[in-house]
Amino acid sequence: MQYDRESGQVYTQEVIRVAPSSRRLKGFAWVHDSPLLPAGWEAYSPVGAHSLKHMAMRAVLSDQRTLSTAHFKGVPWSIARYLWECVCRSKRTSLYLWKIFATAYPAEFNQISHRYLLKPSSKKMAVTNYLKLLSSASVDWTAVVSLSVELFEPHEFLEVANVRNLIGLEIRTQPKRTEFGYEATVSVSDRVIKGWSEQALTGQAFEHLQILVLRLQTGLTEHMFAYLNAFPTLNAFLMQGCPRLYSKEAREMAEKHGWVPFVVHYSDHSLYKIIENMDSELESQTQDCRLMCIDSLPVVDFSLYCRNLRSLHSEEQILFRRKYRATDHLSLQEKKAQKTHNGSDIAPSQPDSKQNKRVVKESCKKDMKGLLDQFKYDSP
Known part of the structure; x- marks a missing residue:
């Protein structure tokens, strides 16, 4: 929050990107839709000059790729509805802009463009x-x-x-x-x-x-x-x-x-x-x-x-x-x-160490006896 000493008002300041990124310029969102208003659409009024509201509308909708949900933060629904009606009148509705309005004004927009x-x-x-x-x-x-x-x-x-x-x-x-x-x-x-x-x-x-x-x-x-x-x-x-x-x-x-x-x-x-x-x-x-x-x-x-x-x-x-x-x-x-995994976590039963030692010992004795017998028969 910031404070203006001259007016005594407290305010916040937020910078919103206006120029579309290169990804938006060439993105697949525009394969079937056009982000631009038709050339010369309602550029001139048959009677006098257009209102400031109308000129601002044409500036905002001139390239939909410059818009995001953040742009409509704090914008009254009445103004947003006017913009959508103008888009429909120009036959330049797009899924991109529809999603922005559906996010920014979920209840209100659902009533007019469900x-x-x-x-x-x-x-x-x-x-x-x-x-x-x-x-x-x-x-x-x-x-x-x-x-x-x-x-x-x-x-x-x-x-x-x-x-x-x-x-x-x-x-x-x-x-x-x-x-x-x-x-x-x-x-x-x-x-x-x-x-x-x-x-x-x-x-x-x-x-x-x-x-x-x-x-x-x-x-x-x-x-x-x-x-x-x-x-x-x-x-x-x-x-x-x-x-x-x-x-x-x-x-x-x-x-x-x-x-x-x-x-x-x-x-x-x-x-x-x-x-x-x-x-x-x-x-x-x-x-x-x-x-x-x-x-x-x-x-x-x-x-x-x-x-x-x-x-x-x-x-x-x-x-x-x-x-x-x-x-x-x-x-x-x-x-x-x-x-099965939990069952496999149980430690397997350990065989009797004494029995293992006995088997190994008996095996060693048997092998040694055979070796001595071999020397016995091989000796002159």
Whole structure:
């Protein structure tokens, strides 16, 4: 705190960087968005000069890369709302600025811009970079993510765990047309689900994941249900077009681990809409059985699919709802390993030292006798 002797006021002084760093100038945040106002946008007024408020607005929004959450510290919501309305009017909304407002004004901004839809027409950078754009370690907003398996590099599947604010995840495959019809060529496997569950057990990943949707994943088996209980908040698992998960064995395995199957008829176009429909259908149930209300925080609705997705209308959808939480398979393995480890810490029983000495002594006597006998027969 500083004191001004002339005015008698106490104040604080803070320097905020205005010029964007080189990382922001060329960062992946602007692959699909533009940080600049359109050239000449509202530069001139049809009647007289623009107000000082309008000119200040154009100066602030001229380059969004210069802005950060710190710039809005102490700025009234009424001014921030005016800036956002101007951005919308100029058609220069960006995920970057949306996240700043969602962090600085969580309750107020959620009322006017609850959902940010990010739906690129094509992949222009690595999936890992898209996931970084969505992530919020402090959960200032949530994320609903839908991706095609074909867009992943093998090492990128585990990167999904870095989206700490993830509440909904959909993975699907785009089948290719062959002479025998459509066939899924790539798929996630039980190993991927196991990898995610291991990350969830650390307490540093998937803390808020509530619904998992897997479509056309031919590599999954009924054994995947053994790993789902590692996700602490997962309450719903929707499956469609996964051949081995329709079997009797799969349903028995699901029920064994606390999941109850239902046949549903949701549209396969939007995971966000599925979550909304689930909440509206389950309003009469207890809060523990429902998904978290998706309206409670701002949400980024991100989807990146391969083009020309085949309709899955003919494929039956099975929704597995969590009835109770069974002990997950990995936790049992850890307990067994810990028990074995503790058992190995006990000092092994020591053999009788006298018995060892006696055996060694007798052996030495026998060897010496044989040696003397050899000299006896070898002597002339």
